[in-house]
Amino acid sequence: MGLGATDFAEKSLEKTAKAFCASPKSLMKILDYIVLGSNSDNQLGGQIAAYLAKGWQPFGSLQVVCPVLDEVPAPAFYQAVVLYASTAAADAPEASNLNKSNS
Numbered sequence: 001m002g003l004g005a006t007d008f009a010e011k012s013l014e015k016t017a018k019a020f021c022a023s024p025k026s027l028m029k030i031l032d033y034i035v036l037g038s039n040s041d042n043q044l045g046g047q048i049a050a051y052l053a054k055g056w057q058p059f060g061s062l063q064v065v066c067p068v069l070d071e072v073p074a075p076a077f078y079q080a081v082v083l084y085a086s087t088a089a090a091d092a093p094e095a096s097n098l099n100k101s102n103s
Helices: 005-022 041-053 095-101
Strands: 030-038 057-065 076-084
Touching: 030 041, 041 057, 041 076
Parallel strands: none
Antiparallel strands: 030 076, 057 076
16 A cells, blocks of 8 residues: 555654754854845846855855836845855955945
């Protein structure tokens, strides 16, 4: 007899959890965290690229909000990035320094 839907879901969740816990990133300590934001997806892409070059990694998914100001859509794009302990370079700049250079 095959697995029922509940048994299948539990086995799948257990397998996913084991894979995640075995992943090196699940064991790495986050040293710093910042949310980058821009009204332009291209500009945000440039900011993200600058952080990636310094050893930072995207964290979570890209967030897009689109409020309407004076009947005009005003999209804004956000992406969190983190600096993991194992990828931190000895000369990695502080988040505030990188943020100033990308403003």
